[in-house]
Amino acid sequence: MSYRHLCAILAATAATAAAAGVSAGSASADATSQAQVSQNWAGYVAGDASSSTQFSSVSGSWVQPTATCRSGQTYSAFWVGLGGSGNSSGSLEQTGTQADCTADGGTDYYAWYELVPAAPVRLDLPVHPGDKIAAKVDVSGTNVTVSLSNQSTGQSTTKTLQMDAPDTASAEWIAEAPSSCDGSGSCQPLPLTDFGTVQFTSATATANGHTGTINDPNWTANPVALGSGGSTDISLGAGSSSAGASPSGLSSDASAFSVSVQPSGASGSSSGGSGDYGSGGGSGSGYGGSGSGGYGYGGYGYGGGGSGYGGSGYGGGYGYGGYPGADGGSGDGGYPGGGAYGYGADGYGAF
Template sequence: MSSPRRRAAAAIALSGAISAALISTPAASAGIVDGTALSARPATPDLPASTSANWAGYVATGGGYTSVSASWTQPGVSCRSQTTYASFWIGLDGDGSNSVEQIGTEADCSGGRAAYSAWYEMYPNGPVDVAGPISPGDAVHASVTYNGSGRFTLVIGDRTKGWSHTFTPHLDNPALASAEVIAEAPSDASGVLPLSNFGAVRFTGASANGAALGAFHPDPITMANGGTTKADPGPLSAGGDFAVTWHAG
């Protein structure tokens, strides 16, 4: 099964301009980003502060991010007749910036059957599929590191199956504006795609710049559309652990 091409590409400035490759991205405060309204609420462990049409997880903003990493257990998806998609990833940028450096896994449904895969993306370049089998329950680890002069190191591995891949792409003038650990409903040219029922995904050891993600006071993001919650993050522990839970809506 081929997946859409498509991840959360770089955010455009708050002018409301829309890139051909971009549908929507979250932000850390109330406003309009790429035509998507975002609501701000007080941050508490049980009440996420922002909403997005396609992201759920935690986003650290403020700039100066040169690395991000996390581990997660690959979720299985419950497939019916509808074609659906879900991505689980870590990355730099994409929230209020024109660059994206992301790597993660996929869990899609087509014709009642599930397909699992890995990928990375350096927007504005398109996503690249990563070779290696992935199954529900596998232990996945990923990292993105900026080495200076436009050079990045992206790593993803399946510790259960014993494979790992390292990529060294180049991207001129990266913003390095944010660091994210996210579950996503992917997008294509028509908009945000239906989200796979992934139950829950648990991220562990989420970090940025070598410190636990919580040290940067990241913004918790709930995925919602028209007042209907599609997925939301639980509390972030001191060690960088949290879960994102799918909702039937």
């Protein structure tokens, strides 16, 4: 068996999801309800159904999450990439980091790149929880350049590689449950690590000479939720990841969002989703987790007194408080449901 990051078919959970996209600053609940479902991806995909948009670059940053390890091996990957989202796509150019749990309950953090269908390659770039990671993929003809920087340590690496047929029809910012593949090409998502929430920021892409953020008018952006109802572009067995993950709505400038995981131990029928970002006096509300045992994560307020209001947990769910932003921002506590807990605001500074 080989260990892989995979392309994905994104089976829409709503009939209009593929065409509608998501507006910047839309509610988290809307992002989750409009999200397409994949067995292995959670995040955002930008592209154009007409195939007229061809991307040449994608970039983004994230803070390396902490893996919570209990028992058994689990896996999670965080990356930016080009291609791999179409039904017929067999190529994907990507680079990112990993947060895995070993069989003995230990953690394994590392950096990598992968030019699908080739196998992933580890990079000599140390990664630790809390490190600020910046990633970029550039494609020019058959040349693929992957760049990864640990901005917390000042270390970086760049590699220019050859690829016969790069896919440039889409750009992605993704948290993934990697897959295990056998010799026949049959792949199955591996158990997803409980990484809590990962924050993606500074997300941009370039297509046809134009650079923009995730929801630029020159292309369509779609949220993707990780769940058992989706599939991958490579033939899979009947299994699926033992945990789900959902993206939040986009920030006001469409360059930032978060992905939150719901551990397999939760009894909820809804994975909730993180709150939106409130900026310039606005507010982000983290409602969601409306199923039994579901989780609602608060929004993030930043700049100009933006406020982040905590999520609501219904029917035994949990409501987590918002995170206060700079310049007087505030975070209000979550609203508990029946038998649930409401967590107050956390005292973090500017996002």
